[in-house]
Structures are given as structure tokens and as C-alpha cells.
Amino acid sequence: MARKQGSHAQITGPKVRDAALRLFAEHGFAAVSMRQIAAEVGVQAGALYLYTPDKQTLLFELMRDHLDALLAAWRVREAVPPLVELEAFTRHHIAFHLDRPDLVFIAYMELRNLSPENFAVIETLRGRYENRLEAILQRGIAAGTFDLSDSKLATMAVIAMLTGVTTWYRDDGRLSREAVADIYWDMVRKAVGPNPPD
Amino acid sequence: MARKQGSHAQITGPKVRDAALRLFAEHGFAAVSMRQIAAEVGVQAGALYLYTPDKQTLLFELMRDHLDALLAAWRVREAVPPLVELEAFTRHHIAFHLDRPDLVFIAYMELRNLSPENFAVIETLRGRYENRLEAILQRGIAAGTFDLSDSKLATMAVIAMLTGVTTWYRDDGRLSREAVADIYWDMVRKAVGPNPPD
């Protein structure tokens, strides 16, 4: 039996997931048919329904598990100075997202194709992640390390800026991941920090 | 006859464009049928083909005209100090994009659904816009106003950050457009500027 149960029902088999991930990222959820996914896996379309109840669930689980992994991968470090934690967050966010460009793409692009209930779940998870960054910024504001008039806007600005890396970064490009992370951290640090002199 | 010719062939009638814009933004290109667009306009599906040769062209013209308008709306100000021009760019980018959230959404989300030839056109236009920001940053680096180790990365970072506003801004939200622009300009200015003291 391919169906298994975990703390989340983990219905979808890994081969089906990988194929769906690849195709959804490349062509979009609505543009990819179950038959195309099946062909990628090497089975007939009917066989997919041993691994997922329907196409919608396939998309939802991809997103949910991605956000679960994103949340699980980051450990809050409240004992550390805000600037240090923000640097860790910045580098972690870039590294994590560059390792999963397809999932990042899907998680941002296919929100429209989720059913309302599934959308609500995904939005909650995303909000939880944003709150972690906001907490760091608020801690830094309180400590006087950061100079920001609005922690919520700063959160959105930093996340948009960092996630944007996935849209242009190429492993065979001009700069290494480390170099990119260094440069972005430099900009983030300045953006949230105090005003320059003169 | 509904077909007209301009410097660009402007095939698509405005009512059809508006309906397609609305539906593509809400549900996605691949998820919206010609029959749905026709219903929104109030005609049968066949009538759409008086205004567009096919669905692909409908999408392409939406994107192309959006980017044309974006490029046309910004006048380069090389006589002005880089910091001043960057502030104008920042505020203009936010204002322009907040006025057209649907088009912005489509222009970023539906690139995958363009034919290769159409994609190349759109990417060229987008690159031209990015180059304008990069030119400002390079001018500021040369003048010593900005402290950036990589103008290309800074360009991508600033555009991602600014465009991200369209994903969460609501007219009935907590902050006005001006307030948002003020806060974002503050962060952009610091991000590209010199390091803070201490």
C-alpha cells in the first residue's frame, strides 16, 4: 500500500511529488495535466490516484510541506544580539531558498490555484514565518540596534528582497552563493540599521 | 472593423483586454478559458477572435503594453544628483505599480505561459527597465553617494523589494501610499548608502 499516515497525512509518493514539483514549477499547475505527471513518473494517469486523492491535494501538499520544512529549519535565537540573529536569518533564508527554487516558485505562484481551505492553511504558515523575522526586527528596534519606523513593512521588504534572489540566481553564474549572501546581508544590515552620517 | 494598426499592432479591443486582465490576474492565464473571457465581455467566444488572433496574443499584448507604459512613464534625469533621482525612481515605481496591481501580477506570474518569441520580447523590455535603475546606482557609486559592491545585485534587490509592495498593499489598509513610499524610500536610501557610524 502506498498510503501512509504521519502527523500530517503524507499521501503522495515521492516519485509522484518530484514529477509534479518539476512540472508545476516549469509550466504551472493549471497548465500541467495529470497525464503529463504520470508520463514523467512512467505510469498511466490512473496510477497517480494510488498516491494522491486528487490534483489539488498534490499541489497543496507540495506547498504545505515546503513551508513546514522552512519553519522547521529555522531555530529562533533570542539569546543572541538582534544583529547577529538577523544575519543568520538572512543567510539562512537565501541558502534555504536557493536550494529549492522550484518549491519557492510554486509556493509564491500557485496560491491562486488552492482551494479556499487549503489557501488558509498555507497563508497561516507563511504568516508564521514572517512573524519570526518581524520578531527579530522588533527586538532590534527595542534594543536600539535597528532604526525602523514600521517593523511589518520592513519584514515584507526584507523577505521580498531576499526571496527575489531565486528569480535570477544561477549556479553557473558570476557570483557564488556565499558572495551573493554577503552582498545581500550588507544591504539588509544597512537598510534596517541607523542612518548614515552627514 | 475592430482591427487597428499603430506603431505596435494594437489588435485587442479594450473591453476584451480589460476582461482578460481581470480574469488572468484573478485565476491565471491557463485557468481562464476564452469562453469565460467572452462571458465577462458579454459576447460569445467566437466574437473574441475579431479582436485577437489567439489567446496567447491576448496575454502577450497585456504584458508588452504594460512594460511599454512603465518605460514611457519614467524620464531619466541625469542632470540631477543620483540620490534625488533614486528617490524619484523609488516613489514612481511604487506609485506606478500600486496603480496597476493586476498587470504587475500578470507580468511577473505568467512569463511561463508566453511562447519563446514573446517571452524574449518581454524579457528585453524588463531588462531595459532594470538597466535604468542600475544606471542610477552606478552614477551614485561613481559620485561616492552610494556604497555598493555590485550594482546589478543592488538593482535586483531594490526592484524586488519595491515591487513586493503590490502583494500586500490594500487601499483600505493601515498606511497610505505616501506613508508606504516614505518608509520604503527610507530603507532603500539606507541600503544603498554608506555604512552607519559606530
Add this chain to the structure above:
DNA sequence: CTTTTAATTGAACAAGCGTTCAGATAGGTT
């Protein structure tokens, strides 16, 4: 009013869609 021209319908086309399911196949256990 008649003729010409433009705009639109409505049916049709071949193809593809998500999903179901009876039946075939394969692998492991007795």
C-alpha cells in the same frame, strides 16, 4: 427603402481534461 459592410452568433471540430474502475500483472508468502 435598399444595398453594403461590420459585428456577432451558435454550432461544430478534434483534442484534452480529471477522475473512476474492472481487470490484468507482478512479487512475496505459504
Add this chain to the structure above:
DNA sequence: AACCTATCTGAACGCTTGTTCAATTAAAAG
């Protein structure tokens, strides 16, 4: 060998898709 069970096929279901086009309606021109 026979049995069991998990896996998968292949056909079928009803429905939707983008696009075409002869026939019709509406509007404009004479």
C-alpha cells in the same frame, strides 16, 4: 503449486478546451 495483496493498465465517463466558419443580425451608406 496456490494464494494473497499491492500495483498498475487501459478504457471509459462526461465535460471543457481553443479555434473556425457559414449564417445571421445590426448598423451605416446610398
